[in-house]
Structure formats: C-alpha cells, structure tokens
Amino acid sequence: MQLADKYSPELIEQKWYDFWIENNLFHSEPDAREPYTIVIPPPNVTGMLHMGHMLNNTLQDVLVRRARMQGKNACWVPGTDHASIATEAKVVAKLKAEGIDKASLTREEFLKHAWEWKEKHGGIILQQLRKLGASCDWERTCFTMDEERSASVLKVFVDLYNKGRIYRGVRMVNWDPSAQTALSDEEVIYKESQGKLYYLRYMIEGSDKYIVVATTRPETILGDTALCVNPNDERYKDLPADARVIVPLVGRSIPVIRDEYVDLEFGTGALKVTPAHDVNDYMLGEKYGLEAIDIFNDNGTINDKVGMYVGVDRFECRKVIEGDLTAAGLMEKVEPYTNNVGYSERTGVAIEPKLSMQWFLSMEELAKPATAAVLEDVIKFVPTKYKNTYRHWMENIKDWCISRQLWWGHRIPAYYMPKGGYVVAETAEEALRLAQEKDASITMADLRQDEDVLDTWFSSWLWPISVFDGIRNPNNPEIEYYYPTNDLVTGPDIIFFWIARMIMAGYEWRNEKPFSNVYFTGIVRDKLGRKMSKQLGNSPDPLDLIAKYGADGMRIAMLMSASAGNDVMFDEALCEQGRNFCNKIWNAYRLVNMWEVDATIAQPEASKQAITWFDEVMLERIERINHLMAQYRISEAFTELYRLFWDDFSGWYLEMVKPAYQAPIDAKTLASTKHYFDQLLRLMHPFMPFVTEEIWQDLKPEGEVKSIVVAEQPKAEREANAAIIARFGLAQEVISAIRNIRKQKNIAQKEALALNYIADENYPAEFEAVIVKMGNIKEVATVVEKDPTAAAFIVKTTQYFVPMEGNIDKEAELKKLGDDLTYYEGFLSSVMKKLSNERFVSSAPEKVVANERAKQADAEAKIAALKAQIAALQ
RNA sequence: GGGAGCAUAGCUCAGCUGGUUCAGAGCAUCUGCCUUACAAGCAGAGGGUCAGGGGUUCGAAUCCCUUUGCUCCCACCA
Numbered sequence: 001m002q003l004a005d006k007y008s009p010e011l012i013e014q015k016w017y018d019f020w021i022e023n024n025l026f027h028s029e030p031d032a033r034e035p036y037t038i039v040i041p042p043p044n045v046t047g048m049l050h051m052g053h054m055l056n057n058t059l060q061d062v063l064v065r066r067a068r069m070q071g072k073n074a075c076w077v078p079g080t081d082h083a084s085i086a087t088e089a090k091v092v093a094k095l096k097a098e099g100i101d102k103a104s105l106t107r108e109e110f111l112k113h114a115w116e117w118k119e120k121h122g123g124i125i126l127q128q129l130r131k132l133g134a135s136c137d138w139e140r141t142c143f144t145m146d147e148e149r150s151a152s153v154l155k156v157f158v159d160l161y162n163k164g165r166i167y168r169g170v171r172m173v174n175w176d177p178s179a180q181t182a183l184s185d186e187e188v189i190y191k192e193s194q195g196k197l198y199y200l201r202y203m204i205e206g207s208d209k210y211i212v213v214a215t216t217r218p219e220t221i222l223g224d225t226a227l228c229v230n231p232n233d234e235r236y237k238d239l240p241a242d243a244r245v246i247v248p249l250v251g252r253s254i255p256v257i258r259d260e261y262v263d264l265e266f267g268t269g270a271l272k273v274t275p276a277h278d279v280n281d282y283m284l285g286e287k288y289g290l291e292a293i294d295i296f297n298d299n300g301t302i303n304d305k306v307g308m309y310v311g312v313d314r315f316e317c318r319k320v321i322e323g324d325l326t327a328a329g330l331m332e333k334v335e336p337y338t339n340n341v342g343y344s345e346r347t348g349v350a351i352e353p354k355l356s357m358q359w360f361l362s363m364e365e366l367a368k369p370a371t372a373a374v375l376e377d378v379i380k381f382v383p384t385k386y387k388n389t390y391r392h393w394m395e396n397i398k399d400w401c402i403s404r405q406l407w408w409g410h411r412i413p414a415y416y417m418p419k420g421g422y423v424v425a426e427t428a429e430e431a432l433r434l435a436q437e438k439d440a441s442i443t444m445a446d447l448r449q450d451e452d453v454l455d456t457w458f459s460s461w462l463w464p465i466s467v468f469d470g471i472r473n474p475n476n477p478e479i480e481y482y483y484p485t486n487d488l489v490t491g492p493d494i495i496f497f498w499i500a501r502m503i504m505a506g507y508e509w510r511n512e513k514p515f516s517n518v519y520f521t522g523i524v525r526d527k528l529g530r531k532m533s534k535q536l537g538n539s540p541d542p543l544d545l546i547a548k549y550g551a552d553g554m555r556i557a558m559l560m561s562a563s564a565g566n567d568v569m570f571d572e573a574l575c576e577q578g579r580n581f582c583n584k585i586w587n588a589y590r591l592v593n594m595w596e597v598d599a600t601i602a603q604p605e606a607s608k609q610a611i612t613w614f615d616e617v618m619l620e621r622i623e624r625i626n627h628l629m630a631q632y633r634i635s636e637a638f639t640e641l642y643r644l645f646w647d648d649f650s651g652w653y654l655e656m657v658k659p660a661y662q663a664p665i666d667a668k669t670l671a672s673t674k675h676y677f678d679q680l681l682r683l684m685h686p687f688m689p690f691v692t693e694e695i696w697q698d699l700k701p702e703g704e705v706k707s708i709v710v711a712e713q714p715k716a717e718r719e720a721n722a723a724i725i726a727r728f729g730l731a732q733e734v735i736s737a738i739r740n741i742r743k744q745k746n747i748a749q750k751e752a753l754a755l756n757y758i759a760d761e762n763y764p765a766e767f768e769a770v771i772v773k774m775g776n777i778k779e780v781a782t783v784v785e786k787d788p789t790a791a792a793f794i795v796k797t798t799q800y801f802v803p804m805e806g807n808i809d810k811e812a813e814l815k816k817l818g819d820d821l822t823y824y825e826g827f828l829s830s831v832m833k834k835l836s837n838e839r840f841v842s843s844a845p846e847k848v849v850a851n852e853r854a855k856q857a858d859a860e861a862k863i864a865a866l867k868a869q870i871a872a873l874q
Numbered sequence: 875g876g877g878a879g880c881a882u883a884g885c886u887c888a889g890c891u892g893g894u895u896c897a898g899a900g901c902a903u904c905u906g907c908c909u910u911a912c913a914a915g916c917a918g919a920g921g922g923u924c925a926g927g928g929g930u931u932c933g934a935a936u937c938c939c940u941u942u943g944c945u946c947c948c949a950c951c952a
Contacts, residue, residue, distance in 0.1 A: 005912070261951090267952065270952095340950090389947060527886085560900075569886060571885085579914065580914040584914080635887090651916090662910080740917090746906090834932075834933075839931095848894090848933095859895090
C-alpha cells in the first residue's frame, strides 16, 4: 500500500465507522462469555454535543473497547433523556417565536408540537457521538419516553404507591415561575446575590409606636399574617402579650407572636411571618395556626387576594413598594445586603417558595441499602472522595417532589373520581376497574387523570434496569445477563440527581447494585480554568475540533488531561498533540511498510539485540498499563502507551533495526517488527480507534479477525526481565553521551567515530552492536590506559573515550569532570551520613540499608573513575 | 455556618505503603539540525526552597498541627 506522508483522519474515519456498523461489531447478545456492560448517561434528547460529552464518552469508549478486546461480551447501551423541563422550555420558546402561546394550546396540541420537535432534533446528539467513534450498540438505543421505558415508569410509580411510599399533599415547594412548575430541592441552585435589607415600620395597634422589621422581600408584606419576636428579647419585654401590629400599606392587623426561632442578633430581632412564601414562616404558621395568604400567581405576578399591585411582577413590585413605603413614612432605612437566593437550574429564574399540592416519594427506606452499598464498597467510587458527599446526602435525605406542572413527560397515572378520591393504576382500564370497586357507577368518562408529569429523573433512575426491560420483565434473559452493569462514567454534579437514585432503584427492583464502579469525570474548563459556557463563548464545538484534528486527536486531547475527578483544563494545543501522535504512528507504519524483505540475508546483530530488549519492554509496559487501567488511571495508561510508541518503539527500536537507505531487511526482523506493531496497535486501539484500524487492516496477520475492534488485547504472559531493560539503559546512556559529544564538537552523524572503553562489569557488551549502529561507531576497542586526547565520559562506572586527535577543550573537559566530581562527592557524603548513623542502620528496613550500601559502592567507583580521568587530562 | 478537596518547573499534572540518583512527565522556552518514515519531525539544554511556618522520624513532596490562598459540596437565618 502506498501511503501519504501525512495522516489524514478525514479520509478514513467515516469509512471505518461504517465498516464497524456494517459488520455489526458493536452489537451484543447474551452468550456464554463474561458480559461487560455500560449504560450511557443519556444526554438530553434535543441537546447538542459539548466538550463534557466528549470527555465522558471518550472514557466510556476506551473502557468498552478494551473490554471487548479482552474477550468480554461488551455492551454499551446508548440512549437519550426526554429532559422534561429543558425540552418543554425549548418547545415553548420555539412556539413563542412563532407567535403561539402555550396557554392557548390543549395538552394534546402541545404534545404534538413537542414530539415534532423531538423527531426533528432528537437523536442528533447520538449521530454526533458516532463521529467520536463511540462503539455503542445502536440497535439498543433507548429513549426515556419510548414505550418500554414509559411503561416501566408507570409500573414503578404504581408499585411505590401500593407500597405506601408515594403520597400526595400540600407542601412548601420550590416554584419556578418561568416554567411554572414545582422543582425538587436538587434543581435549585443557591447563589450569592446582591440585594437590599429593608427596615419596615409596623405600627403597634392602638399606639403611635412601631416595631421595625428587617426583610429582604418587602413585597411579601401582602402575605404577612404575624410578626414574631424572641420571647427573651429585652427590647420587646414591654409589649403586651396580645399586642397586634398593622402591616404597612396593607393596613391589616396581625398578631405579634413569640418564638425562640427568631435570632436576637439579626436585624431588629423582629421577623415578619409570611407562611405562604417562606419555608420557615410556613413552619411558624403551622405551629401557631396562622393563615397562609398566597399572594402570587403561578407566573410570579401579584394576584388579587389582597387587591393591591395586582398583576405586577414580583421584582417590579419590590421596587414600587419600596417607593410607596418611603412615601408613607414607613421605611426606616435600606441597607445593601448579600444573601443566598435559589435559582432554577433550568430556567435560571429566582425560585419562589410556594405552597402547592404535589406528589412526593418517601426516600428513607430506599436510601438504606443504597447508602450501605457505597460505604461498604460494593459499589466503588473513583475517586473515593465522593463517598463522603454521597453519605452525607443519603443520611439526610428528604422526600422527593416528583410531580411537575408540565406536559412533556410521563403523566402521573392517578385518576380522580367525580366525588373525590383517586385511584392509581398503570392503565386507564385498570384505573376504571379500581374505581368501580369503590363506586360501581363510575364510567371511563368520569375519570380524570392527574394533569402533572413526573420529574425527568423519575425515569432516568431506572435506566440501568429499564434499558434491559428489567422493570416490566424482571426475569428476562437480557437483564439477567447484563445486570448489574460494570462501570458508570459520569460527572459528580449529578451524584444526587441520578447516581444515588439509580442505586436506590437498583436495590428496590433488582435487589442488586446497578453498577460496580462509578468513575467521576471532572468538569471541562478552558485553559484559563473557566467553566465552558455559551455566554463566555469559550466552548469550542467538538465537531469542529474533530474536523480539524480527527476524532482520535480529539480523544487523545481528552485523555491527556483527564485524571479521575479532576477538572479538565482544555487547551486546543492538546488536540494538536493528539493529531501529531496519530501522524507519528502513521509515519512509523510508512517506514515499516516500505521495507523490502530479502529472505537470504542474515539478521543483523543490532536487530537481534533490539528485539531482545523490546520483548521485555513490551511485557513491562503491558503489565503497567493493565495495572493503571485496573485503577481507572486512564490518562496515565494512555501516557504509558504514548511514550512506549513514541520513545521506545519509534525512537529506539525502529532506529536500531532500520536498514540502510533502500537496503532490504531480513525476514526475521521484519516479522518481529510487524508483530510489535500489531501488538502496539491493539494496545492503542481503545484510545484511538480510527488510525489503529486503518493501519491494522493493512498490517494484520493472515487469518486474523476482520477488525481490530474484535482483535485480542495483548497479554503479558510472563514477567519482564528487568535486568535486560536496565542493561540496555546503559547502552542508551552511552549512545546519548556519544550524541552529546557530536553536538559539542559539531561532528555530523554521518562521520563515524571510534569508541574505546576500559572494560568492567558495567559495560553492556551484549548491546554493543546497538551502540555501534546508533552511535555510528567505526570500531570499538577496550583500552587499559586513559586517553587524555579523547573526549571522555563515564556511564555508571565504565570509562569511555572517543578519540579526537587532540580536538578537545581541556579546560572545558576538566570543568565538566570537576562538576561531576563535586556532585558525586556530595552525594557520597550524604549516603555516608546515613550509613554512619547508628539509628538509620538499626531501624531502617534491610532493603533500604542495602540500597544505601549499593549507592555507596557505585558512588565510590564513579568518583575513582572521575579522578582518574581528571588525572589523565592534567 | 458545616463538610470535602487542592496548592510540586512558565502551563497542565504524576509522584501509590515515608526510603532506588526523588524532585519527575508532557507542553511551552532555548540551541543545533529540512539526517531518505515523520519539521505534525530529530538531537540536546535550561528551568522547581514541593504555598509559608512548626512538629513527628534515623529519614518528609509524602504523616500530624497551623497560617495563607483557591475550588467544590451541603445548609431556611429574615
């Protein structure tokens, strides 16, 4: 095959992806092999691929491809999430842009639009994943709102309801006035916000005195139903027990109550109580039987309950009321104030605490086995630091508000009967049957299904089970085979939303963990450490990067910087490095590929020696990579490969076996070289699938499988011989020293040099041919005398001389030797200090002491050699 | 307010149970090379008081305490 001198990913990536799909290499069916399963964290169905997905899916693909090559039955299940609130918001915005108000549509009409939107944009993200090379089993693609998954959700809801875990009630919930739905606690993000603290005067009834109350939300005075002070507060000691105050502007008379909840230190020690709009006030309201006056409409404007500021937005109202209070002389003062305000994760608007009727899931029982599983490492977290976070949340778990006042999602399967009461059932027919048990006269037309849908996470928490239909058919062969899954790769930001709940669901419906390991990725940031965001415009389009550097280049960029749990500082330069590495592999293959074999020539000694060494290197690195991968040190495992291929294989091995220009190569060396190349490609394939497949297809041995995707991963059959590697290291140092001499003396590589040495046990005679070839040495000889006219160097204890015919700078040589001598003398003295220390020798382990003694011997020999050279020069 | 984590070369990070010439890698920088696989390359070089302070130890980047700086998570103080 004739190869271009640059690797061009754009010419081959699509070809091989198509090839993999045509040959069905990513598809899995249960069989006798050990399964290896990953379920994808389903991205939002109408979302676009961003850098976070790149990182996450690259890592998953590495794990899956490696498992597949290790002979496991690898199954990576892809899919998308319906993302209830996010998708509904997008559809609402799209309709608005077309001049259609959601409120003007029926549920059915809206859902029609939503499904159209989903059909149009849905799955784009999965197409994008193919560009990355993701080896998902696309035949298994799931959607959280497809028929199977929807049925699973309803089944689970009914099951929990029947177990008494789901209840319905009026509670204070987080209300999103933009999406106009309740949210779970996890969907609220608290941020420090600059606000004001307003000091309002509440006139005491029947007096011209007043009590000053500090509040950040003066507009909520409309809903005030009490004023509260601490019973121990001296300032309010004289206030009669039945004192009442007048709500400013509103004129309503409210009682003054006393409760130790009120902080004496804050503000004036007086608290206005608005039970409908503050969680704490709500609890006070419950305790003292106060009325809760809800003053807001669902969209955050003031309603007509009080008859003031009707229809005005809550923030606008705050401004207006500030003016009105000031005008009325009821504003004591206003101070700047920083406080924590909750914002909706999805729509970004400030959350309004609101009393409303919602569905809740009681979590306490669910949490128990799930907490234990992680604490006892039945499920391992990588890195482990997230165990703490998890434990804390699980041990303080609160009930989950699962209802959302949206249309896009799984509609709650509760059916209300005309005379009150409701039934919960998976189907309308079943609901009717249940209803008729209570009242035989009820017909289908009488039943009214709950309008709300379920929280998105109420479907995704079933994901590892539901993708194998394990909710509806708990004994089906697929779930039995693939579950529990092996690894979950995701971000720590969804540890509560998703991971914790999947674990709970796993134990609830399978009585088994959903996965064995959770690998937490970091957040992808730009090189300045900023989060990538649309607003900053610092988020590159991953597809552009793939087009520019190739999918492999992109994957390498992600791998280079991604140690588990650490944020990724993304820099486009890393993509370039990735691309360069692909090119390196490509060119190495070009070299090997152009060699002509001549079966008649004998194997050169240097090649034999190179092979002796490289056999051990391969063994050592495979072992190391296996070890790193077992610890999920994926980035480091890749670095090992990078250096193995670039430095050891290309930089050393290929150079050692490379025949002279246009000279043929012997058959043995070529066979070994191709074997190494084959092994290296297999090792690298999980990390960089495209370039490895392209080359492997050309290189692969006769009778091999049709794709590297299913080729066997190399194994380390025995332990590497460390002594060989160490001895070769001496030869490398000799070569390096010769190169240095050439550089210093400005001697071209083409010019052959002579090399003399004083023989001792540290001379790597078994790699002499390599030294000769790599150093371009015309002859090697042992000498007994030092040669003052030669450029000299020492490796370990062996003295070497490159004759220079007097062309040496004596002063410079002496200085260099002197510097070395100083260093080694210092080194020796520090070693001696240790060895002469009685306590060191007696308390340090034997191995360490032996090591120090070896250091001593080496240093002494080295010093002797240096001194000899210095003497010879002088 | 509570908790967790981080701080090592200009940048991004390794450094595992305290002990190997332990102070490392990649990138960047500098020097020399368009050497017939690769300039997307090759051969070299410089660069760190391991955040500051204290302690434990024969021995500390590593363990403990403390100060400073940063990050994240949790929490209803109006």
